[in-house]
Amino acid sequence: MLLFSGGLTEEQMKILLNGGDIIFDKISYDRAGCKFNNTFDYIPRSMEDIPIDDFRKYVADDCYKNQYVFLAKYLIEAMEFCKNSSMKNYILVCEIDSLIIEPYIGLGDYKDGDYRIEYRLPRRLIKASDIIEFLYYEPYDDEQVKEFKEKYASNFYVPSSERENAHNLIKQKKLIFNRDKFK
Numbered sequence: 001m002l003l004f005s006g007g008l009t010e011e012q013m014k015i016l017l018n019g020g021d022i023i024f025d026k027i028s029y030d031r032a033g034c035k036f037n038n039t040f041d042y043i044p045r046s047m048e049d050i051p052i053d054d055f056r057k058y059v060a061d062d063c064y065k066n067q068y069v070f071l072a073k074y075l076i077e078a079m080e081f082c083k084n085s086s087m088k089n090y091i092l093v094c095e096i097d098s099l100i101i102e103p104y105i106g107l108g109d110y111k112d113g114d115y116r117i118e119y120r121l122p123r124r125l126i127k128a129s130d131i132i133e134f135l136y137y138e139p140y141d142d143e144q145v146k147e148f149k150e151k152y153a154s155n156f157y158v159p160s161s162e163r164e165n166a167h168n169l170i171k172q173k174k175l176i177f178n179r180d181k182f183k
Contacts, residue, residue, distance in 0.1 A: 001101060002155050003071040003119065005092040006078030006137070013090045019128045024067055029053070032060035036179035039170075040106040040120045048181070067123030071101070074158045075135075075148055077116065082137045091135040093152075100125055107166050107175055115166035116158060 008016075012023045033056070034042045042059050043050075050058075069092075072078050078091045104121045135148060149156050169175060 001073075001098045002093070002095050002132075002152075003073065003101070004075050004078035004155075005069050005071050005094075006081035007085060007088040008090040008092055008134070009087050010090065013092070013134050016092065016126070016131060017128060017134075021123060022067060023069075023123060024064070026064040027060055029057040029060040032056040032063070034059060034178055037109040037177065038106055038118065039108075039175040039177050040118075042178070068120050069123055069126060071096075071119040071121055073117055073155070073162075075152050075156045076158060077118075079137055079145075079148075089137050091137055093132040093135060094126060094130045095132055096121070096126065096130050105169065105173070107169060107177070109177060114163065115170070116162060117166055117169060 008023075015023045030053075042062070043055060047055070047058065071094075075091070075093075082089050082091065101119050101121060104119045106118055106120060107115050108118045109115055137144065137148075
């Protein structure tokens, strides 16, 4: 399956190409959080009622240990992560077997029920051989975007069917958004 990850630095790109494991620095636990507009589990169910400091420490440690990479099915989604960034302009293009990626599937709610399928894959599962290329993206380079549209035509825009696919995934896997888990 063709997937995209936007917002990588040149240093992170080099680490991925060389097979390095640690591509993200460990963040301070007080800056760790849980995005409420997705369905990914950040803590085991048994820890749902722990104090906020313990929650943040767990999230910070888990994210560092697993080096999660967020992957999108469509290039336009990855490009959104690069906007307004002066250093995180690289987009990873990779092809990963759907059997590997399936357990790491989730949903993001981008605005008013515009659900999109996403993946939160541990870095260790992305091999250098999975990498097709890195795209350098500057938000206002129209010629570059035109090339991307031509090269990845069938994977560029989010099709209208994606909303239906996302709703079906919610039903099949009984996915719950984080905003609903922690009420």
